[in-house]
Amino acid sequence: MSLCSCRNFPTPFLWFPLLLVLLTNASADGVKQKNFYIVFLGDLAGSRDIALDTHLNILSTVKGSILEAKESMVYSYTKSFNAFAAKLSKDEAKNLSAMDEVVSVIPNQYRKLHTTRSWDFIGLPLTAKRKLKSESDIIVALLDTGVTPQLQSFKDDGFGPPPAKWKGTCDKYANFSGCNNKLIGARYFKIGGRPDPSDILSPIDVVGHGTHTASTAAGTVVPDASLFGIAKGTARGAVPSARLAVYKVCWASDDCADMDILAAFEAAIHDGVDVISISIGGGNPNYVQDSIGIGSFHAMRKGIVTVASAGNDGPFMATVTNTAPWIVTVAASAIDRDFRSTIQLGNGKNFSGGGLTTFNPKQKQYPLVNGTDAARNSGSKENARFCYEDSLDPTKVKGKLVYCSLSGWGSESVVKGIGGIGTIMESDQAFEIAQIFMAPATIVNSSIGQIIINYTHSTRSPSAVIHKTHEVKIPAPFTASFSSRGPNPASKHILKPDVTAPGLNILASYTPMRSITGEKGDTQFSEFTLMSGTSMACPHVSGVAAYVKSFHPNWSPAAIRSAIITTAKPMSQRINKEAEFAYGGGQVNPTRAVNPGLVYEMDDFAYVQFLCHEGYNGSTLSVLVGSPVNCTSLLPGLGHDALNYPSMQLSVENNSGTTVGVFRRRVTNVGPAPTIFNATIKSPKGVEITVKPASLIFSHTLQKKSFKVVVKAKSMASMKIVSGSLIWRSTRYIVRSPIVIYSP
Structure with missing residues (x-):
């Protein structure tokens, strides 16, 4: 047996669009200060790059230059609304609020924090x-x-x-x-x-x-x-x-x-x-x-x-x-919620990277070197590209950020171990897990990576900084x-x-x-x-x-x-x-689970009957029930028919014509009575689902009612999955059972 969690294992997923967030010298601790303001502008117009330029231009009118504006700005909101956050004096905030382009300027406030989000997110x-x-x-x-x-x-x-x-x-x-x-x-x-x-x-x-x-x-x-x-x-x-x-x-x-x-x-x-x-x-x-x-x-x-x-x-x-x-x-x-780190190059360009770095930079910029350019004289440039152990020249790495191609975790520890500051890693494999790094590090895709490589070769003194990771909002849930x-x-x-x-x-x-x-x-x-x-x-x-x-x-x-x-x-x-x-049935919903309306009950005998129908030998079941079981004496029928499970699943063999599945179920009313539940069926294409009876009438709490679901599915391609559902509805409750039809 092994643990079912691995905190920092790499795993492929679909990249979310990179969020370009400007985070300059302001650290996470610095953002707590009271002289930060959010400046709201009008409707978004044009591309996000244009909106970003507009924000910098407006801010520069009170800061005196684009450079000072970049140093002041901590966020540029260009996705859903048009605004930016910046460090301002009261006079600067007042001057901005008087501008025609500015809708409002509000001071940054610190509201009551809620959980690490998961409990609030699921209700x-x-x-x-x-x-x-x-x-x-x-x-x-x-x-x-x-x-x-x-x-x-x-x-x-x-x-x-x-x-x-x-x-x-x-x-x-x-x-x-x-x-x-x-x-x-x-x-x-x-x-x-x-x-x-x-x-x-x-x-x-x-x-x-x-x-x-x-x-x-x-x-x-x-x-x-x-x-x-x-x-x-x-x-x-x-x-x-x-x-x-x-x-x-x-x-x-x-x-x-x-x-x-x-x-x-x-x-x-x-x-x-x-x-x-x-x-x-x-x-x-x-x-x-x-x-x-x-x-x-x-x-x-x-x-x-x-x-x-x-x-x-x-x-x-x-x-x-x-x-x-x-x-x-x-x-x-x-x-x-996801976590991103902002990379700021010496030429002023900013990019967003994945992974999680807990370090606040001690300098505005650090020298930047490409791994291949920092190879040992007698070593392989290919190994140096990946920042493998003993592939880099410590004298070329000391005090610098190193750009590495990613072949696995650990390049930041290699760089740190020979005196480097941290790493920017390139990978087109996407990582949904926020990999925690032991030194300043982040992951970018090859498109951004090529820009960074080109930059390192375009100037005699390339530099960059990786800012401490910040949170971003993402669409969820997804598996x-x-x-x-x-x-x-x-x-x-x-x-x-x-x-x-x-x-x-x-x-x-x-x-x-x-x-x-x-x-x-x-x-x-x-x-x-x-x-x-x-x-x-x-x-x-x-x-x-x-x-x-x-x-x-x-x-x-x-x-x-x-x-x-x-x-x-x-x-x-x-x-x-x-x-x-x-x-499975979907994302857990705690407050609704307390009051479900109907429940599918089972005792241990139902499980034993199911196992007998699944082909388990009666003598082997003694490990569960303490004595041998006479499976031949149990009621005939299919295994899934013996089990009063809340969900239903039908396997359809390829080229088998029509497959018919019969699911007999029984529900217990755990809500008030009298009450009536009516069935709503959602059938996917090529599948016919019927339920009898279509209404369940309960005269008292804890009363049980039985029903039968018949699923008829046509032959389908191998490993195809189609989803249906049975929903029992009353004036107070929605009780949903997923119905899955698939071809092995």
Whole structure:
């Protein structure tokens, strides 16, 4: 088993248009000063370059020159509106406001900061309705790399003693300060796995992964959290008042042994937790041979919801992991925030680059050299172009920025190691993850790269500066390219992943025992950092499951999963071409999940019946239920027909004529009664979908009603995916079930 997150792994995606933001000598700290103003002009006219020139010309009228205007201006807004931000005196602001071209001039203000964005983005603000007493009785378990107990995210100010149901323990270990009324349990499990010199046999987190996921799921509220001022906001989990129990099963070597995982599941079930969050994957697709599948089945039988990450092997198809139907499987998506760094050349031109640099420049400009021009006399210019180890002449690099072609991470550490300042890296492979650099660095495409190379050869003293990274707004959500896709390799009848949640560039707590890049020589340590992966998406949904359970303590894991899937926000197949195989039911919607209207219930017998129909041998099922199962005595029918799953999936063989799928389902009314739900069907081209009956009439709460969905699909090309849906509507509720038809 391995961790399902990799904070800084490269992964291809579609480049967003580069945002040309002017950020000159003003640092992120400098922008806090009160003498910054935003100057609004009229409607946008002409190109963005023309608008930028207009901004500089207007600003130069009060600054005296274009050069001084460039030094004063920090932003040029040319996309949606026509404005710029600049450092001004009161008199300069007054003079600008008197100009005919200027609509208004307002002082820069600092409003109340909200989270690292992910919780607000998916609709769970701090002001969301809560049942605090019930929430404080919820225990969220994390099976991960441990935890850092002394951090602010795990403080217990205002917390009472642990719930009476808690049976767990927390002993003191090496480098581990112990638990409190927030972090009520911490244990470690290490029998398997490779040794690593940085490992400590205690629940302490030396990797940072577990600390990050735990704080995302249920961390307390921490104002003014950031990564050196980047992504600043209020860090928190979905359920800040809930308790945390941490079970360390993964180690610095990235090993997460099955036997350790099962031991942790067993302990968590015994200890009385309500939700298990496990951002680990790579197991056996056979449900009865997978430690997570087995452990989570036993948890389900005790009323515990297990939420797991889908894996980071996208965008390749059929790579999704943790596919057992009793698990909530989570894909990763983006929020509406990205990170860019502005490069300013000595000739005044500015460009936007990717990646994340936390460093404020100490000079206005640094000498700039192309890697090929800094090659060792006896070395290969081709190796120097990529800034490989031992390819550059230290005397030609010292004190300079170096332009390198990108073949992998680490060129900034090579340059820094021989006295350079940092690197500008060229790559036409796009990176949606904000790669954190250990020295000033950024990534540009080859078009911008050629301009920079031409500039270095056009002057005797080329120079440049890379400014500290800033945030930009982007369209979202979309599924991260690294997020593993369906179809489900373990069962062609069950749609996986179930839902998607924020997992790209998520800010949360981190360990002080490891630098933020983990690279040798990195001197950056922070209480918070950005990480990406389905590992980061998983605790978002774990937190939502805990949030739902705080309102409905007696709901089963199936009911909670159903509420999360059927209330998810649909996403665009135009943006995510793998459709539901990328995002499942859609983006998780916490406040709607609390009040779903209808739920698809299941007990453990339904899962066993499903497994029998899927071809599992009755004797092998004893690993789940404790004794052999007589599958021949179970009702006949298709496996997917036996399982009351909220989503429906039909596999259509190529050149097979018409395929017919029959899905029998039963819903429970969890809203007020009497009420009527009417069916709305969305059928893709070439597919006929019918539902009988078309209306469900409920006379009382918790009443159950059955219906049948028939899907008729014509033969389609291999690996084609088409999407439909069944929506049950009442005057108060919309209950949506995705219907996926595909050809393997």
